[in-house]
Amino acid sequence: MAVIGFSRIRPMMYQDQITRNPVNRKHFVIPKGTVHFIPERCKACTYCWHFCPKDMLEESSAINAMGYHPPAVKEGMEDSCIACGMCETVCPEFAIYIEEANDRERAH
Amino acid sequence: MIQGKGHPKDAFLRSERLPHIWCPGCGIGIVLNAYLNALALSGIPREEVVLISGIGCTARLPGYANADSYHTTHGRSIAFATGMKIANPKLHISLISGDGDLFNIGGNHIMHAARRNIDLNVICVNNFNYGMTGGQHGSTTPAGSVTASSPYGNLEQSFNLPYMMKAMGASYVSRWTALHVRQLTRSIAKSFTVRGFSFIEVLSVCPPNFGKDNGFADAYAQMQYFREHCEIDNNADLHNAGVTFSGDRPIILGDFYHKTRPTFHDIEREIIERVRVDR
Numbered sequence: 001m002a003v004i005g006f007s008r009i010r011p012m013m014y015q016d017q018i019t020r021n022p023v024n025r026k027h028f029v030i031p032k033g034t035v036h037f038i039p040e041r042c043k044a045c046t047y048c049w050h051f052c053p054k055d056m057l058e059e060s061s062a063i064n065a066m067g068y069h070p071p072a073v074k075e076g077m078e079d080s081c082i083a084c085g086m087c088e089t090v091c092p093e094f095a096i097y098i099e100e101a102n103d104r105e106r107a108h
Numbered sequence: 109m110i111q112g113k114g115h116p117k118d119a120f121l122r123s124e125r126l127p128h129i130w131c132p133g134c135g136i137g138i139v140l141n142a143y144l145n146a147l148a149l150s151g152i153p154r155e156e157v158v159l160i161s162g163i164g165c166t167a168r169l170p171g172y173a174n175a176d177s178y179h180t181t182h183g184r185s186i187a188f189a190t191g192m193k194i195a196n197p198k199l200h201i202s203l204i205s206g207d208g209d210l211f212n213i214g215g216n217h218i219m220h221a222a223r224r225n226i227d228l229n230v231i232c233v234n235n236f237n238y239g240m241t242g243g244q245h246g247s248t249t250p251a252g253s254v255t256a257s258s259p260y261g262n263l264e265q266s267f268n269l270p271y272m273m274k275a276m277g278a279s280y281v282s283r284w285t286a287l288h289v290r291q292l293t294r295s296i297a298k299s300f301t302v303r304g305f306s307f308i309e310v311l312s313v314c315p316p317n318f319g320k321d322n323g324f325a326d327a328y329a330q331m332q333y334f335r336e337h338c339e340i341d342n343n344a345d346l347h348n349a350g351v352t353f354s355g356d357r358p359i360i361l362g363d364f365y366h367k368t369r370p371t372f373h374d375i376e377r378e379i380i381e382r383v384r385v386d387r
Contacts, residue, residue: 036112041126045133046328051287066127089145089289092137093127094115 033083033098035073041095042070048087048096056080057087071096120144120154122174129168133327135286135312136166139233140173142289143204146296158201160189162209165240166233169204183213186221189228197373200229200300207234207248211267215247222276222305224372229299230307232269235314236351243317250352254321269309271346274365279304281365283349285311285334288361295363304371311351311359322353334359 022028035057042064048071049057060072083100115123121144130136147157157175161167163182170177180188189201203210210218210232221228237255238244244257248269252261270281280302284292292310299306311334313319315327324330339358349360 034110036110038112038115043127043132046326047133047331050328050331068132089141089293090138090287091141092130092134094117094121094123094137094141095127097112097115097117 031083032079032101033081034101035081035087036097036099037070037072038095038097039064039070041093042068043093044068044070045092047090047092051086051090053084053086054080054082117141117144120147120174122172125172128172130165131314131316131327133313133315133331134165135235135310136169136233138286138289139166139204139231139292139310139312140169142293143169143202143231143296144173145293146300149293149297150300152200152300156198156200158189158192158199160185160192160201160203161205162214163240164206164209164238165235166204166206167209169233183209183215183217185209186214186217186228186230190217190221190224190226193226193228194373194376197227201227202229202231204231204233206239207232207236207269208238208246211248211269212238212246218273219276222273222278222307225277225279225304225369226372227303228305229296229302230305231296231299231310232307233310233312234269234351235312235318236266237314237318239314239317243314243321248351249318250350250354253318253353255318256321266350268346268350270307270349270364273307274346277305277369278307279366279368279371280306281346282307282363283309283311283361285338285359285361286313287331287334288338291340291361298363302366302368304368 056074056077057071058074059069062070064070083098085098088097154175159170159173159175159177161170162180162185185203185205189203193201234248236249238246242256245255245262247267249255249262250266254261270283274281280299282295295308299308313327313330319330337358338361340361342362344360344362346364351359
């Protein structure tokens with residue numbers, strides 16, 4: 001069985017701190033992504049903004065049809081997404097997803 | 109804010125039924141997400157996948173997956189799946205149901221399915237109480253926990269599900285939480301390849317019932333408890349791997365056990381061939 005998606009090695013990072021530093025880190029690239037929202041599905045469980053490792057999401061002031069405040073990207077952090085996919089995998093409502101950009105920035 | 113046109117999982121979902129019925133922060137949506145991820149990773153065609161559930165909150169899950177799904181009577185999902193697997197052994201049958209359905213009402217069935225080693229993938233979403241009926245205590249409620257029907261603390265000992273399933277003869281046993289989504293996805297993908305009875309326990313949150321009664325202000329507080337108090341130990345002594353929310357000892361997670369032995373179908377086929385030759 002081919003398990004795709006888990007084979008790509010990345011430096012382990014938590015809140016901008018490198019927790020594990022492989023010797024060949026210079027060869028790695030940091031992926032970039034954009035966050036997409038489907039606000040009408042959101043029930044404001046707070047998981048996406050609590051578990052985002054870059055801490056780039058927050059509760060917005062907008063109100064959806066069910067009366068919840070869906071998440072939004074913090075101002076000035078639009079380019080911070082590293083496409084880790086945590087918000088997408090932890091969202092119980094299928095209301096948020098990442099699109100990974102093709103161009104990548106070299107690690108430094 | 110970028111408005112999404114459609115979620116990448118929408119092809120695997122009956123997306124016209126979303127938003128689903130589960131409470132804000134309920135872990136069952138995360139399990140559905142992980143299951144669909146695992147299905148995509150394993151590359152099994154959707155025509156060969158069947159989802160079966162019993163009754164309860166978790167049992168609503170197959171209704172949102174765009175695959176053949178069956179919502180059976182309370183606790184009898186295992187019996188239903190056993191018949192389906194024996195009739196058509198090519199199917200990949202996944203049972204996704206709650207702890208109340210699989211271990212309280214259907215406890216007898218799951219014991220014997222594991223004993224016979226029927227090739228099923230069982231995912232038990234454990235929220236430690238009967239969530240749908242208002243939060244009564246059941247066989248998986250940790251001792252001392254407050255629920256709607258145990259207001260002074262649960263006086264019974266709870267089941268230790270991985271230990272029980274290993275003892276009953278399951279081929280693959282693992283336990284994760286609704287927060288350990290990547291490990292859970294990998295475990296579900298692995299369970300598709302395991303020949304024999306595979307059992308995955310997913311510790312989940314129940315914010316309005318179990319969580320609220322036991323000192324977790326919201327869904328995030330219980331997830332944060334999992335984040336701080338879980339320990340991954342694949343070679344853990346399962347005897348001591350019971351779940352507690354008292355905070356004095358960690359919740360043990362991991363891919364505990366994987367050992368294949370002949371399945372019910374293997375033995376059945378062998379006997380059929382032998383009897384045919386004898387004639």
